[in-house]
Amino acid sequence: MVTVHSGSRAVPSALSPLPLDAWLLDLTAAAVSLPNTASPDLLGDGLARLELIALHFPKFNDGRAYSQARLLRGRMGYRGELRATGDVLRDQLPFMLRCGFDSFEKADPPFGEAVRAAATLFSVVYQPAEDNRVPAAELRRLATAGAMAAAAAVSLG
Amino acid sequence: MAKNLRGTHQIVTANRLSDGVVVFFTRSGDWSPDFNDAVVADDPAAAETLLPRARGAATATVEPYLVAVELVDGAPVPVSMRERIRVGGLTFPVLAAGASRYA
Amino acid sequence: MPDSYFYRYDAHDRALVAERVAQFRDQVARRLSGDLTEEQFKPLRLTNGLYLQLHAYMLRVAIPYGTLTSGQLRALAGIARRFDRGYGHFTTRQNLQFNWIRLEDAPDILEALAAVDMHAMQTSGNCIRNVTADHFAGAAGDEVEDPRIWAEIVRQWSTLHPEFSFLPRKFKIAVTGSPRDRAAVRVHDIGLRLHRDPAGAVGFEVIVGGGLGRTPMIGKTLRDFLPREDLLAYLEATLRVYNRYGRRDNLYKARIKILVHEIGAERMRGEVDAEFHALRGTALRLPDEVIDAIARQFAAPALAARPARSEDVERLRARDRAFARWLAANVTPHRVPGYAIVTAALKQLGAPPGDASATQMDAVADLADRHSSGEVRVSHEQNLILPWVPLDDLQALWRALDALGFADPVAGRIGDIVACPGLDYCALANARSIPLAQRLSLRFGDAARQQEIGELKVRISGCINACGHHHVGHIGILGVDRNGTELYQISLGGDPEAGSTAIGEILGPALTEERTIEAIEAMVDLYLATRVAGERFVDTYRRLGADPYKEKVYGHRA
Structure with a gap:
């Protein structure tokens, strides 16, 4: 069946x-x-x-x-x-x-x-595909950008 | 393994699933790592029934197949170099002569 | 882990490898319990690097771009000791194979690898295999850019790629960053050669459809210059064309080289370009910051400034002929003055090419810590490389390598024989490779004679799959089985390097092992008698053509 x-x-x-x-x-x-x-x-x-x-x-x-x-x-x-x-x-x-x-x-x-x-x-993917999961390289890029933005916010504050 | 079907006699061999060790189908319908335990089929008809029997008992072995053997002084010897190596092991010392001090 | 000068795993990489180990542990349990048939299990174990060979399972461990920390090499030694018979085999694809593995132990071994940020994923199966690169990367003087940056980017993109894990056949990618091609990029499914455009931007020549095996072919250049940010879009386009149109009706016609050959380079380029234009600029585009973040991890160790010349080395060179020979063969000039690249030749007289015991691996790891910033490379010529050695350390390193049996002055010489495991181990082989390699090594063992002969690449494969790369040996040897007898077919004039890549031409009928050795001796004598100044063996062959060699080997019987 x-x-x-x-x-x-x-x-x-x-x-x-x-x-x-x-x-x-x-x-x-x-x-x-x-x-x-x-x-x-x-x-x-x-x-x-x-x-x-x-x-x-x-x-x-x-x-x-x-x-x-x-x-x-x-x-x-x-x-x-x-x-x-x-x-x-x-x-x-x-x-x-x-x-x-x-x-x-x-x-x-x-x-x-x-x-x-x-x-x-x-829990990790390395390449973009059709499931809209975010690849590791992009997560790393976002994390770095986020850390830099946070650092900039701190220095401005 | 058609190339192994040239000999007058046949045995059935496989690798053991759990560790890959070479095993041979025995008279008692079991598998043994000792080549001397192999049951020998002495004509093509016997070989044809031997292989299905071995496959039926093959839950813990991988892809049993027939191997051609010749009788030398009454003892079976595989015809092909490949199968002689499976029975006898590596044909060279693992370490170079004089290299044992590095082992 | 101590400092390393190449890509370091982060939490994402470690999570993926750990999840993969857990998945394989479950698959092995299902196989042992009978839930999975061998037919279903085989591709699963293969994509985890596990083969069933003649005597046992074999595990092929990925060494991406051939680069290891000393700690990783020690972990490999530990696995050899605990789970194997105390040794391993370095392969022509910069990997390491363990020959005596139990299926039941495989998940634990993968876990031991994961503990040092290693794995065995995609070292077999019809998927994108471990990516190889120049073993002198980062240390070579002639480099445009470190090719390992790109090999790592490709490694990540290709790992568990959902679309390309069931290709028509295996797929091998190599990257070189130097004009002197040490990665054989023209004989890979895809070869990438880094170079600069007139404006100074870094990009790739993309070579597709090369390969050895049953139908050796030299790859075609589909792109002269691909901008670096488009690399993954172009690779995905090429793989998609191959996945859709590559032949699946015949195992021997399933590699991408056959597709390129059958439809022609022009049409292949058109198909790939159409797909590339649709994919370009999508999420596959590599932003500069992603490239740069990986590139930063490949920053060379901080090497202290040193004099460009070592008086100690020069004094010993003048005094000790063995040291001078070793310097000439196994030591390569470095990008940084005062340093050298050292080849630890796993070609001890009469030993199986590429084999190292656990003790030897541990000892090389210690030497790497002492003399090479803790880093070791694996070359596709089955040697280990210490890439960051101060000139003043050469003497001590030479003595230590000699004590290990790894200082024979053979690199690039007739004693530097490349050989696959052959019929002694391999389920695919037709003839043995290692015993012939051992006998050849002993026949030409004299160091002075080797030096006189100069560069001569001998490569032996035990079957047409060509793991020993015999097609690109100056002297290539292919083992064949003729009615149960092992014979060896000699070819001449092969060359792996881009720019002069050539597939060797078959000299004549296959010979017995004994006559193969005699034939090589006779051809080497012919070369020595007829060479003009500066000619290598392969140059003389190109000048004279095959006839004098045929005459030497077969003449009296023709």
């Missing part, structure tokens, strides 16, 4: 995503499944109407969908549900969450708890 687990999204969509070819013939459908070899650009203007995009991991070590996810989120501004399907394993969840996935389709056994744990596994 396949279950959908929520990441940051409260309730996963009940829609069934259409395969890309079928969706391209019916652009009014609100859910599509994109093969990992397809460019997200193919979604074109239809993107605005989509509520659910499923991206596929044929094997957990085929990482193309990570780039698709980041392009959809970061480049194309997609804000609907982004679902990881296929060989979705709990040890890849921290990466998926950072790339903008917010729901996960998974055959038994379910791993809802693992999704929650993955979000807090690492």
Whole structure:
């Protein structure tokens, strides 16, 4: 049995995503499944109407969908549900969450708890991604700037 | 490991999961680090049944596979250099001759 | 920890490494309990540097840009003693490998590394690997800027990168800051060469798609001059193009060099540029204050002013031929007058190249404290480097290194053999490397003869993956397996340095170990008999071409 687990999204969509070819013939459908070899650009203007995009991991070590996810989120501004399907394993969840996935389709056994744990596994990130977490370099810069501002305030006071 | 299938006889080997030590599938259906305990299949048909048996008992070992051996004076010897090294260990002294004072 | 003259972890770095260790401890427990299959676990252990080799697990520890404090080297010695058989192997990628590791101990070892701000992350797996740099960085006289500043910036950006942890294949980045390229930047997936534009600004030549392995290729320059603040945006653009379009259907065609080769440098540049223009100016842009904050951590130690010439050294040089030979081979001029860079050659006569015992590591750490501001480097030629040595200390240091077996005057010479672990350890190897290296080392052991032969880089790989970098050896040796017999294929004329980078040409059919040694002897004799003044072995080969060498090695049998 396949279950959908929520990441940051409260309730996963009940829609069934259409395969890309079928969706391209019916652009009014609100859910599509994109093969990992397809460019997200193919979604074109239809993107605005989509509520659910499923991206596929044929094997957990085929990482193309990570780039698709980041392009959809970061480049194309997609804000609907982004679902990881296929060989979705709990040890890849921290990466998926950072790339903008917010729901996960998974055959038994379910791993809802693992999704929650993955979000807090690492308290530090080193690079900007699609989860709005602040990278360590930026935290250091802000801390230095803050310390300098505080020092300036003290010397002015 | 097709290249190891040339010999007349076969054994099954693997590495132990917990520490990576080389182990051999034994007559009693267990695993032993002693090469002399290895059960030897003396024809391809026997080898074909030996490997699934070993895999069935492989919870604490990693990826069992068949190794071709030849009988030398009745004792099995792996055909390939790789497997002879797995059985016999490094082929050189770890420290250079005369270097033991640095060890 | 005592002072160091390179990047120091802060609370963020330490938190991440600690969390990573905890994650791996959980993953190991799940594997041992059977919750994870080997297939699921393998990529997890690999991205933590843990391989399963012939006899045991092997842990590859990252030594970013090859730089260590004495305290870190002592910690490595401690791990060798407590968890291994008392020694370790320094690799051609400036890392250290422990050969006899138990899976059950791996989390504790990672914790011991974390205690000294080290880790084993991304030393394997299809991700961005440990970033390498010039082992003379900061101390070399010819440097535009310390490349380790940039290697550290790349290290942080690439660590647990969410998009690039499941690439088609592994990805290696090297940085050099000198015109004299000691980081082999043209044979990496991405090579970065620091230089200045006409206005004096520092930026990068970006070289993409080089590599050794099954299909050796020299990288193509995609950018002549990339402004430094755009480095991460350009790297992310390149990696994204590779992640999306690199081949995943064939393990042997999955490296970025094949993508560049198949679509051509022009189209690759176009794809990367399109992505780069979209990413440029985003949060990936490096503000000056971020660069400068990291650069400040690489400030050299405060070296006391010293005379540019040491009378003690000159007196001993004139008197003691062994010392003079050591100075000529293992001591390199320093940026700062009165100082020198010393190579501690892990190439003791007949020893496995790159191996050091725990005792030797501790002793080198002590020597670094006494003579090199507490810092040690690892070179991709499998030697240790002491980068901040006062000239007046050379004599004492030479005697101490000699007592350790690390003062053979071999650096850059025929005795400075580079070799992978080969079939004695490695699950991928086809033939042994170390025994051949040992026999060659003994054959050419005479120091006077080595000096007469001069610069000659011999590099041995036990399989086509080319960890021994045989393609870029002046003499390269590749071990092959022919129906159960180990044979060695010789190539000539390889060169790792940007500007003259070349892949060696195969001389002829593979030979037995015995005949390989004879062949090298014959070719060295040919070189000595035919060289003109100032020519190195590789120069004579380039001038004469392969035929006389083929004649020497195969002639009487052809």
